[in-house]
């Protein structure tokens with residue numbers, strides 16, 4: 001029988017579920033007991049300038065908060081990183097219901113959503129687009145969201161979402177400091193991976209925070225009222241915008257904690 005070639009395409013992105021020859025794809029399931037404590041891992045240092053916040057944009061996969069990255073104003077350094085990296089954007093992945101939504105999992109535990117803060121190596125590369133193609137080009141901090149208390153800092157973002165309901169809508173968004181979305185606990189796992197949406201390039205040093213942040217039901221529901229579709233198209237709710245788990249292959253996950 002002729003297997004339908006499209007069965008290897010993920011419905012959301014019409015992109016290959018796995019990259020041919022990919023050896024370091026993301027996301028992965030992080031098995032706590034298999035991760036290796038690395039005493040040489042330093043604390044991660046983040047320094048974000050709220051004045052570099054530009055706008056919120058529905059790009060048809062997620063909603064992105066983008067930052068002005070022409071200078072070293074919003075940066076991270078330390079942790080597993082050799083250089084300092086500049087914040088370019090942050091975005092989320094979430095499910096249609098609270099039972100799933102995150103991209104990474106911890107011992108197969110799925111969270112209702114996951115925040116990605118995307119940074120690029122401006123010491124080594126001229127632009128984000130150049131860095132995207134290099135093994136040490138990007139650093140993404142992943143933070144799990146779990147159902148719980150109302151999150152004060154997130155609400156400013158939630159209140160702006162109706163303005164970017166449709167694909168390609170963009171709205172000005174200023175003086176937001178994304179460090180309010182980071183858990184206070186410094187513990188993280190780190191491993192070498194990839195972008196989880198096209199072009200799926202294997203250029204990401206992943207830093208996955210051990211502690212989740214709490215958000216309430218209404219705040220999660222606000223994500224789910226966004227649309228994948230443009231105005232005038234048949235509405236498709238923006239939900240389940242996460243990539244399936246990828247094989248660990250020949251990788252170890254290191255932990256910053258014992």
Ligand SMILES: CC(=O)NCCCCOc1ccc(NC(=O)Nc2ccc(S(N)(=O)=O)cc2)cc1
Pocket residue numbers: 089116118129132140194195196197198199
């Ligand atoms: C072969 C090919 O096709 N080359 C073309 C490369 C040049 C342009 O490529 C790119 C590549 C990326 C971007 N923007 C992004 O911010 N992407 C992005 C995707 C997934 C994450 S996640 N979920 O955190 O892993 C984070 C960031 C723009 C242009």
Ligand SMILES: [Zn+2]
Pocket residue numbers: 091092093116196
């Ligand atoms: Zn992401």
